Amino acid sequence: MSALAWTAVVSLAAWLWLLLGQGFFWRTDQRLPPREPPADWPDVAVVVPARDEAGVLPVSLPTLLAQDYPGRAEIVLVDDGSSDGTGELARTLADRYGGLPLRVVSPGEPPPGWTGKLWALRHGIEAARAGRPVAEGPEYLLLTDADIAHGPDSLRELTAAARTGRLDLVSQMARLRVACAWERLTVPAFVYFFAQLYPFRWVNRPRARTAAAAGGCVLLRTEAAERAGVPESVREAVIDDVSLARAVQRSGGRIWLGLAEAVDSVRPYPRLADVWRMVSRCAYAQLRHSPLLLAGTVAGLAVVYLAPPAALCAGLLLGDAPAAWAGGTAWAVMAGTYLPMLRYYGQSPLWALLLPCTALLYLLMTVDSAVAHRRGRGAAWKGRTYSRPEPAAPDR
Incomplete structure (x- = not known):
């Protein structure tokens, strides 16, 4: 031949x-596992890192405020140095729509050795637990991006799945927007390639060796976060969702990853340059x-x-x-x-x-x-560039 x-x-x-x-990997049947409503609904803190997100918050934040959750829940939006009025817009939306209580906090610029999102998550988690004894803090943390819109029962279903399956981390790959030709050509393939690298079935097996999560929607047990030392242990990770899942898994936690049915990204990618x-x-x-x-x-x-x-x-x-x-x-x-x-x-x-x-x-x-990367620009996102991992300053 x-x-x-x-x-x-x-x-x-x-x-x-x-x-x-x-x-x-090519199958799309990994959805939220079987679940039953818990006898007592745990406290949940929803942490939303947001940097210059005024364009998407009017669509996404009202869906979080409107969560139909039987237990206690609050939203902590971390305004990460925005220049477009993200924090003030979030407060305005909370006043207009009501629903879950919202707090807006700001962490300041990240120190060396931290990516911006993980620094914002750390600050948001600390704010959610501030003034409350460890035993009375939120049992779960919902880490969700500012461009993610949730169905009204999203928080309830995630929590029920975590409790029923005794899972430490439950993550759903949000359905990305597919509205224009470039999105149709590239967006489904993005999820397809991700699943090829991290087959969901392998991630979801007991004692799995493959670990991954989708950063737009991660429900994390607070105790598992403390055991894994996150976000500190992954503070300089650019691909923070996979690093977070690996840290939880390595510390003995059980993780689950699947495709979403009522969690959608509203961020547009109308041009090839955006993708x-x-x-x-x-x-x-x-x-x-x-x-x-x-x-x-x-x-x-x-x-x-x-x-x-x-x-x-x-x-x-x-x-x-x-x-x-x-x-x-x-x-x-x-x-x-x-x-x-x-x-x-x-x-x-x-x-x-x-x-x-x-x-x-x-x-x-x-x-x-x-x-x-070779030219020193590295991973760039919203005005920040991470050319190489830098040593982190010691915690005090």
């Missing part, structure tokens, strides 16, 4: 392994800033995602039947694994044929992330 055919065969073998041996910034700011950090891992990732994406359509087209043009057959079959398996995610997002199955194009875009975003 030709080199082209052998490449296509390798790609097909990789897809057959991904289909059957990677935790059935590009979201991915490239942390893609190289995911590879631990390793040139070797970057090279392996680029080669792997090329063989797994780009080779099948290339082999099919070249095989047909050159009369290389083995290359065309193997490439076409690999492309068909690839598209088939993407269909459940497209169904979950309510998108046309025809988008599955464009998954190689989407993978190429993500490959370029990853390379751009590495280039930015």
Whole structure:
């Protein structure tokens, strides 16, 4: 066989392994586990880090204020140095809509060794527990981003699932917005690639070795947070949700991750540049800033995602039947694994044929992330740049 055919065969073998041996990552049936209402509803503190979020708060914050929760709950919104009136807007919305009590606090700029979000979370958790003995503090913390809208029973269902399953961390991957062409091309693939890296079934197994969470919606038992030393133990993590889940798991906690049914991100990504910034700011950090891992990732994406359509087209043009057959079959398996995610997002199955194009875009975003890091720009988000992890100042 030709080199082209052998490449296509390798790609097909990789897809057959991904289909059957990677935790059935392509399935979308990992939803909140069976749950029963607890006899006594625990206290919960909802902590919302927010930096320049005035554009999304009018949509997201009212859904938190309106939570139908039988127990005691409050919202602590951490205004992380916003310049657009985020804190004042939050107070205005709370006055207008009522519902759960809201406090707005501000932590000041993060010290060296802390990312902004984790510094805000630390401050919010401390504020939620201030003035209350440890035994009387909130039993659970709902860590949720400012762009996340929750269904009215979201907090109740998360808490019931955690109590019923004796879970220390319950996380739902929020359904991201899919409204324009670029979002349709890239957003479902973002969740698909995440699930491929961290198969939800593997995360959810007892004594699992795979750990991950979705930072937009994390219900965390306070006791588990203390045992894991979070957020201090992950203070410089750019990919904070996965780092948080690993810390909880390593300290003996049980974690669960699945797709959301009533938790949605309202943040728009109308242009390719918006998606590009979201991915490239942390893609190289995911590879631990390793040139070797970057090279392996680029080669792997090329063989797994780009080779099948290339082999099919070249095989047909050159009369290389083995290359065309193997490439076409690999492309068909690839598209088939993407269909459940497209169904979950309510998108046309025809988008599955464009998954190689989407993978190429993500490959370029990853390379751009590495280039930015080499130029000293590192992970940039809302005016802050984290080029390299810095040693943290000792706690006092």
